Amino acid sequence: MTSHDLRSELESLTTEAFRPDLAEIDRLSTLDIARLMNGEDAGVPAAVAARLPQIAAAIDAVAARMSRGGRLVYAGAGTAGRLGVLDASECPPTFNTDPAQVVGLIAGGPQAMVTSVEGAEDSRELARRDLAALGLGPDDTVVGISASGRTPYAIGAVEHARALGALTVGLACNEHSALAAAAEHGIEVVVGPELITGSTRLKAGTAQKLVLNMLSTITMVRLGKTYGNLMVDVRASNDKLRARSRRIVALATGAPEEEIEKALTESGGEVKNAILALLTGVDGPTAARLLEDSGGHLRAALAAAAT
Known part of the structure; x- marks a missing residue:
């Protein structure tokens, strides 16, 4: 894809849209900018609520496979990848899961958690290699995460997993995304343009965090990892x-x-x-x-x- 084609594609995405009404926010007071940002964030839960049926269907499918010994694997680049790694890393202390049971893959590997790894998100082959190391089977689930819904690493992960017979979920923040189309379960939480144009660690990141919270937490509830709302599988490590x-x-x-x-x-x-x-x-x-x-x-x- 040429730079012109990529620019045109980005300009068509809701998550990349420019808001002329916010073009002079740098001239506002700090409190006014905070109010604007808070107002933008307030709409995220409603966008998630609009996709609850799709989220619930994905959770039931994930839980069914995990009850047979399958794994939950998140795959994403940048902020999306970091959110997946975060959610995966919280499962062992919260639900006493084996670290290999919920896995977070980020394009570029562990170093990409804190630094940008140039070109990693553009590689479908890198996603295939990362997943190949896990030896995926039909009881496993791969959740591709991408705000734009076009990230090659996330799409490549879902395509590879689906070809192997694993369950696939595509989590994006734009409608009609390639990621959702590639997955068995597409979840598109459309939060609209960001306060800072294209900074999808903001509303899109918040939406992804909320959905990942649901995917892992409710799956664990279905697996008997709680008693009521009590964390009865908590690992007492401190x-x-x-x-x-x-x-x-x-x-x-x-x-x-x-x-x-x-x-x-x-x-x-x-x-x-x-x-x-x-x-x-x-x-x-x-x-x-x-x-x-x-x-x-x-x-x-x-x-x-x-x-």
Whole structure:
């Protein structure tokens, strides 16, 4: 594609549109610019809301595959890639997932998290190589993320994954995007032109973050990683999370502190096991067996213990 063709393509994208009414924002007071920016951001949740049916359908498909041992893989460049890596990196401490279960790929590799890697986003072949290292299968899901919906790295990732029989999701912020068209599940959250022309780390980035929050969080809810709205699979890797584990057990059981400490100690810090033992009176090994038989779903294990 020539530079002229690329310029014409960018000029046709909503996310790249120029707002003449904002052409002199640099002459406004800081407070007025903040008000403008806040007003722009306020419309993002509504744009996400307009795509909730598509988001929910994608989540159900992802959860079905992950319940069979599949992985969730995000692939993007620049801000989109960083958001995918961020969401993936939050899953192990929040839901006690294996680091290989939710993976974030960014064009250019880990160094692209903090510096721009020239040309990386333009390479479909780079996306294919990055995914080849994972050995994708039909139970895996690849989510291509791109504000413009035209980023070759994201499109290449989705095309390669789909050819291998994996589930594919295309998350973009423009309608009629090549990324959404390439994916089995297209999600186009149209937030409109940015306050700073073409700076898609703003509204588009916020929209992508909200959708990725939903994809990972609700998938984990479907997989039994929560009990109600409690993070019962939290990994207690520091003092704050150990305190949170105790609080979660307390909220779920109402048990006194000494019983909570005893149950967590006997379960090796596993919150689900401690809750199950406290609510049903079963011992540690029985709690572990019931949870294993129930696929890790605490509600199902509680029902099994009651029979």
